Amino acid sequence: xxxxxxxxxxxxxxxxxxxxxxxxxxxxxxxxxxxxxxxxxxxxxxxxxxxxxxxxxxxxxxxxxxxxxxxxxxxxxxxxxxxxxxxxxxxxxxxxxxxxxxxxxxxxxx
Amino acid sequence: xxxxxxxxxxxxxxxxxxxxxxxxxxxxxxxxxxxxxxxxxxxxxxxxxxxxxxxxxxxxxxxxxxxxxxxxxxxxxxxxxxxxxxxxxxxxxxxxxxxxxxxxxxxxxxxxxxxxxxxxxx
Numbered sequence: 001x002x003x004x005x006x007x008x009x010x011x012x013x014x015x016x017x018x019x020x021x022x023x024x025x026x027x028x029x030x031x032x033x034x035x036x037x038x039x040x041x042x043x044x045x046x047x048x049x050x051x052x053x054x055x056x057x058x059x060x061x062x063x064x065x066x067x068x069x070x071x072x073x074x075x076x077x078x079x080x081x082x083x084x085x086x087x088x089x090x091x092x093x094x095x096x097x098x099x100x101x102x103x104x105x106x107x108x109x110x
Numbered sequence: 111x112x113x114x115x116x117x118x119x120x121x122x123x124x125x126x127x128x129x130x131x132x133x134x135x136x137x138x139x140x141x142x143x144x145x146x147x148x149x150x151x152x153x154x155x156x157x158x159x160x161x162x163x164x165x166x167x168x169x170x171x172x173x174x175x176x177x178x179x180x181x182x183x184x185x186x187x188x189x190x191x192x193x194x195x196x197x198x199x200x201x202x203x204x205x206x207x208x209x210x211x212x213x214x215x216x217x218x219x220x221x222x223x224x225x226x227x228x229x230x231x232x
Contacts, residue, residue, distance in 0.1 A: 002154070035218040037155070044205055044222040045147075045155065056220065088155050092216045098171050099145070099157035099219075 003028065004089055004102035011108040017077040020105045022089030024070050028100055032092045034072040036065055039086045039104075048087070049074060076107075084109045112136040112221045114206045119226030126196050126230070132189040132206030132223055140164065140184040143209030145219055146191045148202040148228075156202075159191065160214030169214055174200075196230045203227050 005023040012018040022034065036049040047056050049065035052072065064075045072091075076083055089102040118130040132144070145160040159180040160169045168180050179192040189206055203225040211217035 032216055033218075039155075044224055046222070047218060047220045050210065050218040050220070086154075090155075090157075090218070096172065097215075098169055099160065101147075101155040101157060104154040 002101060002103045003093070004091060004100050006087075006089060006102035006105045008103065009106045009108065011110055012079050013110045014079050014081060016079050017075060018079055018107065019076075020074045020087050020089075020107070022072045022074070022102050024072075024091060024100070026070060027095035028070075028091040028093040029067065029072055030070040031094050034065065034067050035090045036063075036074045037088045037090065039088065041086075045088065079109055081109045083107060112208065114208060114221060114223035116204065116206045116223045116226035119204065119228045121229045121231065122196055123232050124196060124198055124230055127192070127194040128196065128228060130191040130193070130204055130206075130226055130228070132191075134187045134189065134206075134208070137208070139182075139187040141212055143212055143214035143217070144180075144182060144189045145207045145209060145214060146178075146180060146189075147205045147207055147219070147222075148200075149205070149225075150199070150202040153202075160209070161189070162214055163212035167214065193228075196228075198230050201228060201230045 033051045037045040038048045039045040052067040053065045161180045181190045205225045206223040207219040208221040
């Protein structure tokens, strides 16, 4: 059971907006920035958001991230069928001296 | 283009040992931290180890501490993961990944290899 808690699944229809939450605690999200990864079945993860809300080059601005206190969120607007994937949050934990990943959220585009 | 190519996975018996390698190209290898992240079949991502650009600092997840050793050879642009006393639950795809900075702490992983599969079974 991960110390970063994500809902196991989320779903929304094309064109709509969906948010995925990530709940942590003081030593991790409360003290450090949050990153988000996208993973399609059978492939390696891809960095989607870093430093809470920064997008790497090539990531559409439909994807956005935010953080407040010990929680973070990933929002996807203008949902497309190709956004159907697993999404993971991650943060460094100062107490454990290691990286934590959330359990992952499987996004279904209805 | 930044590329990471893992190798060394395979079938190993419980209690056995294995060394994974990851050859990097397309960036100044010694300037960046490197990590190993694994994913068991049907499960989520689990960070297991990170190493600084110089190799002077290493970090391990509690779940694997004492059973794995991360190292790097900057002259060969290669990252290693030595695993021993392997357990069935260590079966997973092992990804090599590049950090955004020289320290493995705080900064995201931005590039991932394609992964190498380790199966621990008798």
